[in-house]
Amino acid sequence: MRYWSLPALALLTAPGALAYPSMIAHGYTSCAACHVDPSGAGQLTQYGRGMSDLLVRWHVDPKEVESGEPSPAAGFLFGLLPTPEWLNPSGNLRGGPMVVVGSNVAVVPLVMATDLTATLELSPVVAHVALGFGLKNMGPAVVISPDPSTGELALVSREHWLGLKLFDDALVLRAGRVPVPFGLRNVEHTSAVRALTRTDVNTDQQHGVAVAFAGDLLRAEVMGLLGNYQIRPDAVRERGYAGFVELFPVEHVGIGASSLLTWAGRDLDTEVPLLRQAHGVFARFAPVEPLALLFEGDALVDTAFDAAGAPTTTVGGAAWLQADWTIIPGVHLLPAIESSAHGDGMLAGWLGAAWYPLPHTELRADAIVRETFAAAGPTSAFVGLLQLHLYL
Amino acid sequence: MRRTLPLLLLCCAMPAAATSSFPATLRDKLTLDRAPQCTVCHVTGSGGDGTATKPFAVSMVAAGLEPFDEASLEAAVAQLDADGTDSDGDGAGDVEELRAGTDPNAPPGTGLEGEGEGEGEPVEYGFGCAGAPDASVAVLALLWLRRRSRRCG
Numbered sequence: 001m002r003y004w005s006l007p008a009l010a011l012l013t014a015p016g017a018l019a020y021p022s023m024i025a026h027g028y029t030s031c032a033a034c035h036v037d038p039s040g041a042g043q044l045t046q047y048g049r050g051m052s053d054l055l056v057r058w059h060v061d062p063k064e065v066e067s068g069e070p071s072p073a074a075g076f077l078f079g080l081l082p083t084p085e086w087l088n089p090s091g092n093l094r095g096g097p098m099v100v101v102g103s104n105v106a107v108v109p110l111v112m113a114t115d116l117t118a119t120l121e122l123s124p125v126v127a128h129v130a131l132g133f134g135l136k137n138m139g140p141a142v143v144i145s146p147d148p149s150t151g152e153l154a155l156v157s158r159e160h161w162l163g164l165k166l167f168d169d170a171l172v173l174r175a176g177r178v179p180v181p182f183g184l185r186n187v188e189h190t191s192a193v194r195a196l197t198r199t200d201v202n203t204d205q206q207h208g209v210a211v212a213f214a215g216d217l218l219r220a221e222v223m224g225l226l227g228n229y230q231i232r233p234d235a236v237r238e239r240g241y242a243g244f245v246e247l248f249p250v251e252h253v254g255i256g257a258s259s260l261l262t263w264a265g266r267d268l269d270t271e272v273p274l275l276r277q278a279h280g281v282f283a284r285f286a287p288v289e290p291l292a293l294l295f296e297g298d299a300l301v302d303t304a305f306d307a308a309g310a311p312t313t314t315v316g317g318a319a320w321l322q323a324d325w326t327i328i329p330g331v332h333l334l335p336a337i338e339s340s341a342h343g344d345g346m347l348a349g350w351l352g353a354a355w356y357p358l359p360h361t362e363l364r365a366d367a368i369v370r371e372t373f374a375a376a377g378p379t380s381a382f383v384g385l386l387q388l389h390l391y392l
Numbered sequence: 393m394r395r396t397l398p399l400l401l402l403c404c405a406m407p408a409a410a411t412s413s414f415p416a417t418l419r420d421k422l423t424l425d426r427a428p429q430c431t432v433c434h435v436t437g438s439g440g441d442g443t444a445t446k447p448f449a450v451s452m453v454a455a456g457l458e459p460f461d462e463a464s465l466e467a468a469v470a471q472l473d474a475d476g477t478d479s480d481g482d483g484a485g486d487v488e489e490l491r492a493g494t495d496p497n498a499p500p501g502t503g504l505e506g507e508g509e510g511e512g513e514p515v516e517y518g519f520g521c522a523g524a525p526d527a528s529v530a531v532l533a534l535l536w537l538r539r540r541s542r543r544c545g
Contacts, residue, residue, distance in 0.1 A: 104461040139430075142517035154518065233513045268515065269431050271495070343435050344445050374445040 024284040024292060029248045030214040031185075036088070036119045036128050038172040038212035039221045039244075041185045041201045042159070043090045043117045043128070044391070049074045057356045058330020065329075073359040077392060088119040091392035092130070099384035112387070113202075115158065126172075129160040140228055140268075141203040157230070158205055172212045177205045177230070180242045181212070181221035182258045183296045184282050184320070188350070192318040192340035193296045197260060197278040199242070206238070220245040225262060238262035238276070246282075254284040258298070270304060275311075277301040290326040295319075300342050316342035322350075330356045345373035362389040417462050421469060422490055426514055432496065447479035448486055448496040 031040030034048030044052055053074035054065050064071075072079040076089050083089060094113040099106060115132030134142055134156035141156040161176025179185070182199040189200035198204045207230075210223035221244060227237025240263055246256030260278040267274035280298030287293070300316040322336035334352035339345070348370040355363045366385045371378055415427035433449035444453070455468035455477075471477075473487040479496050486496035 100459055104458040104464060108460045139517045144518050230517060230519060232516045235513075236515055269435065271431070372445065374450070376445075376450050 024252055024254050024286055029216070029246075029254060030219060032169065032172070032212070032214045036126075037159075037179060038214055039179065039181050039185060039219075041179060041187070042092070043088070043119060043130070046085070046088060053359050056330065057359055058328070062329070071359060078359060086121050088121065089392075090117045090119075091115060091390065092117060092132070093390040093392070094387055096385065096387040098386075101382040101384070110385075115156075117159075124165045126163040126165060127161070128163070128176075130158045132156055132158075139203070140231055141205065142230055156203075158201070158203065170214055172210075172214075174210045174212070175208070177207050177228075178210050178223060179205050180225070180260070181210065181223050181244050182242050182260050182278065183244065183256075183280060183298065184284070184294055186294065186296075186320070186322070188322075188336070188352075191320050191336075191350075192338050192342075192346060192348075193280075193298055193320040196300055196316075196318045196340055196342050197280075197298055198238075198276075199260070199278075216248070218245065218247050231268070233266075235265035236268045238264045238268075240276075244282075246284075252286040256282045258282065267304075273305040275303040275305075277303075292324045294322045294324065314343075316340065318342065344375075347371045347373075360391045362391070363387070364389065413462065414465055417465055418469065418490065421466055422487065424490065425493075428490060429515060432490070446497045451477050451479045451486060 028034075032038040034044055034051050035041060036043040036045055050070040053070035054068070059065055075081075076083050092113050092115040095109070095111040098108045098110050100108065111133075113132060115130045117128070117130040119126060119128045131143075132155075134154050141158045142154040143157045144155040157177065159177050159179065161174045161178050163172055163174040165172050179201045180199040182197055183193055185201060186194065187201075188194065189202040194200035194204075206223070206225045206228050208224050208226045210221055212221035213219060223242050225238060225240050225242060227234070227239050229237070231237065240261045242258075242260040242262075244256055244258040246254050248254050258278070258280050260276075262276045263274070264276070265273050267276070278298050278300050280296060282296040283294075285293045285295075297319040298317060300318060301313065302316075303311050303313045305311050318338070318340040320336065320338045322334060325333045325335075327333055332352075332354045334350070334354065336350040336352070337348070338350070339347045348368060350366060350368050352364060352366040357363065364385075364387045366383075366387075368381075368383045368385070370381045370383070372381070414433075415430065418424065419427035431446075433446055433452065434443040435445055449457075451472055452465075452468045455471040455475075456464055457468040458464040469487060473485070476485040477487075478484065479486050480498050482498075484492070484494070484496075489496040
């Protein structure tokens, strides 16, 4: 029962709540308490399950949360299958229709994730693996692909790592395929700050060694990138480092900086030798409890080398500003604006809404208007997306 | 049968078969040895909305290509083939370049066309036979540690 005591205490001071980086609105700066990954996102810990049920889920009767006891349905598979303390199985199932206005094909059904995950915790050793089927653009995460050229209908593993927790879990050493530590770990993996820095948690994990630290006033992670060993040939693998540090000078405020540098003999996107750098700042701020503001701005510096070894450097950038407003506990409104200059310029507006009607269940709707400024002229796109997300 | 498990897992609509299938559609339509990379159209390796801005993509859109519409893809590539469209102006038509395995977006010698290490080697996804970390080793190690911790406890 000790898992549930902290969420219960939190409830006394935080009647509304939400997950993700905006959790800072409720005084939660560390991600490691709720997530298996010390830098956040993905599978929840046992404690995180309780917090999710008490603080994130929508409750028909708000008195349900006053007891401070999570629902039995907060457990794995809605509590239907008890699990030992050392084994934490879970899942990440996400899908729904996408609407592209102006397209001949009005509604596109998408299966975005079908991962089953498991974490073994044999203190101080922890091991984590995620396995599922990749159905769309999962190339870098593919383990076994019946069609290597497209990566469709393939077995994928976004993460698999072995870790060591030290100093009362304040320090976590990991080796394996790990999310790249950089910036806000926001779930909108197509946002420019995630896509252009190649640091999203959808497919951009890399093999390497990472050290994460979580304290009251500071959290940080740095990773040596050894390359993504799920793509071949070796020349396309990026090697270098990535890391961030985030400080908490006062309550409800986090200010961070990130840095990334990689080298690939043959860049996966441009096909040429590329030294890729991204350096940026990010901030999380909750002026009032139901509202969290999230910002990230990154400079993107690419140095490409031609056949003679002559370098050409291009400088660009990407920025993201999002508000996460808890209208009532369990219901969120998520407007955001973003822009980027990396090759073509882009400006986009997002309006998202999320509802957590049941344990481990999220219904999310997004409307995205994106203007791209290409050499051939500006183009506009409007995309609507409805997602059902079960995180078991 | 390949789609059975994902369908069971999600109990929802058909798997996505739209834009993500464009490379395979091009392969089949043009009888290529292998499907082109997403980067033949997109500026990012994983594709995505607003990123299909390369010259070949612009030509395809001008020829009627619509996102997620395979019929429009087939019609557009047929149009480019018939017109001999040469998006990068190197004298070789786009479809001819796809068949030859070269990049229709950049003429040779510009430093933009596959001059990195491993040029010519197709990018493949998934673990190769060599050097792949073996998860089963990690699991066995953990089981051993578990047994040890029980003995010590």
